[in-house]
Amino acid sequence: MTGVLLRKFCYEIVVEGCIQKLDLEWSNEKAKVSFSGKSFQVNVGKISEGNFSLVLNGSSYDVIVNPQPSGFQVFVNGIPFNIELYDPRKVSLFSSGEISDSGPKVVSSPMPGKVVKLLVSKGDTVKKGQGLIVIEAMKMQNELKSPKAGKINEINVTENQAVNNEDPLLIVE
Numbered sequence: 754m755t756g757v758l759l760r761k762f763c764y765e766i767v768v769e770g771c772i773q774k775l776d777l778e779w780s781n782e783k784a785k786v787s788f789s790g791k792s793f794q795v796n797v798g799k800i801s802e803g804n805f806s807l808v809l810n811g812s813s814y815d816v817i818v819n820p821q822p823s824g825f826q827v828f829v830n831g832i833p834f835n836i837e838l839y840d841p842r843k844v845s846l847f848s849s850g851e852i853s854d855s856g857p858k859v860v861s862s863p864m865p866g867k868v869v870k871l872l873v874s875k876g877d878t879v880k881k882g883q884g885l886i887v888i889e890a891m892k893m894q895n896e897l898k899s900p901k902a903g904k905i906n907e908i909n910v911t912e913n914q915a916v917n918n919e920d921p922l923l924i925v926e
Contacts, residue, residue: 765839766824772839819863819918826863831893833863835900857926858900862916866890871912877905879925886910886922899925 762777776787784795798806807814817828824837870887873879884896885905906926910916 767837767839817864821861821863821919826861828863828895831895833895833897857906857924858903859921860885860897860900860923860925862888862918862920862922863895863897864888864890865917866895866915868910868912868914868916868922869894871908871910872896873905873908873923875905875908879903879905885925888916897922901925 760777760779762779764775764777766773766775773789774787776785778785779797782797784797786793786795793809796808800806803818803820805816805818807816814829815831819826819828821835824835827834827836866888867890868886869889872884872886879885879899879902881899881902883899885899886897888895888897903925905923907924908922910920910922916922
């Protein structure tokens with residue numbers, strides 16, 4: 754008799770500076786996802802480690818999940834999303850619960866690939882969410898966006914350079 758392996762995960766994540774609860778229940782090729790008070794049933798096909806095919810409400814999504822030091826960078830149909838795991842040690846006792854954008858932020862490569870285009874130069878002022886660099890991986894181009902408003906303090910790569918997963922590409926201060 755084959756048993757059904759049910760895996761449950763509960764995360765507190767930071768989305769646009771606000772803490773959200775994300776619950777996952779995963780069994781074989783089905784998942785129940787609860788986020789922001791809504792629940793979804795998702796069919797999940799694992800293509801390779803960190804690479805999935807999802808079907809939600811009849812629509813198909815290619816998803817790549819890359820672990821990062823403080824969370825995950827997730828690409829959904831080539832669109833990058835940074836998901837930061839909430840760490841209560843980063844929030845002061847009397848804070849509003851929002852995570853600060855203070856301090857330098859390292860933008861790392863979400864996967865092995867090649868730098869196709871640098872969209873900024875050292876010293877440029879950028880807005881939160883502004884495109885910074887384009888990485889090509891698996892014949893798909895992915896634009897990485899600024900995690901905060903600030904100034905480009907350091908650029909560690911050049912166009913056409915090969916990069917590995919989690920290589921630090923640039924720093925926004």
